[in-house]
Amino acid sequence: MIVICNFLLSRSLTPAEQVAALARAVRLDPGRVDVRHADSDQTDRDWDAPVLCTYHPVRGDVVQSLEVQLQSAALAPGAPADEAALAAEFARGAGVAVLYPDDRIDPETYWLTAPDLAREAPRTGVAPAVRARLVASDDDPPTYTVDAVETPVAAFPQAQVGPLAEILRAEPVPTPVAAAVAAAVGPDGGPAAVSLHIWERLGRRMAAGWQPGGRYLPELYAEALAARDLFDAQVARCAPAERTALLNAVTELDELFRTHTVDDGGAALRAAGVRAGASPWWRRAPAQPPWPSGG
Known part of the structure; x- marks a missing residue:
C-alpha cells in the first residue's frame, strides 16, 4: 500500500537533509530514500524506493512543501506508516515544524507538530500535534500565514494562541x-x-x-x-x-x-x-x- 503524506515546513531543508531525516524516521538506509525537486528531471528516479519525496519552495511562514510517498510494505518494523506518525518523527529528526492537512474540518485547518511540542508533551501532557490555521493570500503564488495555533510553537511566534472556532464547532x-x-x-x-x-x-x-x-x-x-x-x-x-x-x-x-x-x-x-x-x-x-x- 502507498501512503501519501503532504508536509509544509517552517524552514527549508536541503535534499541531503531531507534524505537523512526521512531515512532516520522510517529506519531505513538513506540509499533507499529518493528525493527530487518537483521541477527537476524525473526520468531517472528510483521509483521502486520505499520512500519517494518530491519538494518545492513556497512563501511565507512555511517555506517548503514536501509530498512523501511511503511503500508501507517495504518499511522497517515499527516505522511510522501514516502521515501523523511520519510528521512527528520527521519534525523531531529534522528540527523543523511540520504542518499537514486535516481535511475533515476545514481547508485552512492543519495539524502541526514541532520539536518543542514533542519535548513538552511528557511534562505538560500537551499533544505532540496541535491544530493550526494556515491562511493563503490571493497572490500567485500565494503567501502562507500561520494565523493561529492551539498551543504556543516556537517556529510561529506571531500566531494567535488559543482554541480554533472551527475545531470547537466540529x-x-x-x-x-x-x-x-x-x-x-x-x-x-x-x-x-x-x-x-x-x-x-x-x-x-x-x-x-x-x-x-x-x-x-x-x-x-x-x-x-x-x-x-x-x-x-x-x-x-x-x-x-x-x-x-x-x-x-x-x-x-x-x-x-x-x-x-x-x-x-x-x-x-x-x-x-x-x-x-x-x-x-x-x-x-x-x-x-x-x-x-x-x-
Missing part, C-alpha cells in the same frame, strides 16, 4: 434531549429544533468541564445564547403538538444551563468583548470560565 457533543425531540417532531420542528440543538451543545459542554481541551471561545458561547433567544420566536410559529414537545425540552435544557452558570450581570461577557443581548441569559457566565478573564 467537535462531537452528545445532545440526547434535542435528538429525541427532533425524532418526535421531525421537520415540523424546523429552526426551533436547530436552536435547541445548539443550546444543548453548550449545556453539555459546560457539564463536562469543557472537554476535551478545557477551553472555549466567548463568541461561541454568545452564539448559543443568541440561538436560545431565537428559539422563543421560532417555537411560537410551530404547531401546538410540536410546540409542547419543544418547550418541555427547552425547560430541561434551561435548567442545565442555570446549573453550570452564575448571574454576574453580564460582566464576564463584557470583559470578553461580547455585545450582550437583552434576555436574562446574557447575564449569566460559566461557573468555570473556559477562557482567560480578558477574553
